[in-house]
Amino acid sequence: MAVLKVVDRDGIEHEVEAQPGLKVMEVLRELEYGVAAICGGMCSCATCHVYVDPEWAGKLPAPMSDEKDLLSELTHFEGRSRLSCQMDFTPALDGLKVTIAPDE
Template sequence: MAILNVIDRDGRAHELEAVEGWRVMEILRDYKVGIEGVCGGSCDCATCHVVVAPDWAKRLPEPREDEIDALDTLPLIEATSRLSCQIIWSDDLDGLTLTLAEAA
């Protein structure tokens, strides 16, 4: 099974088993590492904000306009900020590393 590497808000590292076709937000919520995902993945709340490791950011599909708009509502974003509800897991993401953004 593929692995998702996550740094939580306390700086602890987690290796999570990921399931093909799931949203990264769903994986994070199932493992209870600190993501809310209030809107359930509809790209509406930005409570699943993560910062993708720079070497991985270029390997992900470009964010759609609605994701960019949701990120723009946050007080602080990074160059590699993404909404985890908009990243669909596939096995070519094995080893993806991300950090949970500070709660807004």
């Protein structure tokens, strides 16, 4: 198991055990304070929106065009925005910190 750090919508940071190989969204949707992930990871709902901690932003593969397109339509879009369903939680991301974005 690896660790995922999650800042919830109240600003509280949690350390969560996470299985490498899952999508980050698959970890977050199991949490009471996590994401809704309504479309189940089809890159169409944006309810899995998170902000990646600046320290980690450069360690992630760049988003594909469909992810970028959907993110750019969001009210709460920022430079660190990602759709967690498009993020593979690889072993190299042990300790990754994300903040759950506000509801749209």
